[in-house]
Amino acid sequence: ALPHDLAGRRVVVSAGGTREALDPVRYLGNRSSGRQGYALARVAAQRGARVTLVAAHTADLGDPASVEVVRVGSALQLRDAMRDAVRGADAVVMAAAVADFRPVAHAANKIKKGAADPPPLALTTNPDILVELVGAREPGQVVVGFAAETGDESGDPLHHGRAKLDRKGCDLLVVNAVGDGRAFEVADNAGWLLAADGGETELPSGSKALLASRVWDAVAARLRPRA
Numbered sequence: 001a002l003p004h005d006l007a008g009r010r011v012v013v014s015a016g017g018t019r020e021a022l023d024p025v026r027y028l029g030n031r032s033s034g035r036q037g038y039a040l041a042r043v044a045a046q047r048g049a050r051v052t053l054v055a056a057h058t059a060d061l062g063d064p065a066s067v068e069v070v071r072v073g074s075a076l077q078l079r080d081a082m083r084d085a086v087r088g089a090d091a092v093v094m095a096a097a098v099a100d101f102r103p104v105a106h107a108a109n110k111i112k113k114g115a116a117d118p119p120p121l122a123l124t125t126n127p128d129i130l131v132e133l134v135g136a137r138e139p140g141q142v143v144v145g146f147a148a149e150t151g152d153e154s155g156d157p158l159h160h161g162r163a164k165l166d167r168k169g170c171d172l173l174v175v176n177a178v179g180d181g182r183a184f185e186v187a188d189n190a191g192w193l194l195a196a197d198g199g200e201t202e203l204p205s206g207s208k209a210l211l212a213s214r215v216w217d218a219v220a221a222r223l224r225p226r227a
């Protein structure tokens with residue numbers, strides 16, 4: 001049986017990939033099934049938390065039981081939904097794949113095929129939602145990020161992970177080593193859990209639910225005592 005250690009807590013999880021509209025029918029997007037975020041939401045609910053899942057585009061996943069699901073499309077919509085949802089939350093996990101860029105303009109009508117050159121694609125940078133949430137966090141709120149890292153020349157995805165943890169300012173960072181076809185080929189749902197307080201835990205290959213459990217263990221250990 002799962003521990004009920006998140007009873008009385010409110011947590012927010014983002015999942016899926018954002019879609020940045022070019023016109024009413026086309027978008028730029030990130031590939032993301034949303035499965036890890038859904039597993040995080042499901043496991044948190046099973047452990048007693050009140051859960052809000054902010055879901056961008058995902059595979060066809062059923063809504064997790066006893067979870068409030070808020071659907072969004074673009075990174076800017078995800079940002080707005082997260083700002084609302086994190087009010088009063090004890091923990092926030094950013095598992096969504098946020099598009100780094102969006103088209104500057106969203107055409108009201110479908111962009112037509114012209115005879116000549118293709119239209120230029122002007123992009124602008126999306127906000128880093130995780131960094132913003134860290135900057136605006138309420139006292140005691142635990143913030144978790146995700147990172148898919150390849151190794152560097154020293155062969156160490158953890159090196160990148162540690163730098164990202166510092167840059168983002170979150171409490172915990174789940175680092176998934178993504179393969180370059182050589183030494184770092186590992187299952188998607190394995191990696192390391194890095195903590196701002198210096199902790200470093202290996203996450204052995206296993207189900208997304210198992211990885212979710214390890215993340216909530218680490219979050220639970222950092223929550224303030226209940227008021």
Ligand code: C5P
Nearest residue numbers: 094095096098126127128129130145146
């Ligand atoms: O910088 P990178 O995209 O590798 O960081 C990944 C982490 O940052 C994830 O937790 C992701 O949800 C979050 N992120 C974000 N806003 C962005 C880009 C990434 O919140 N624009």
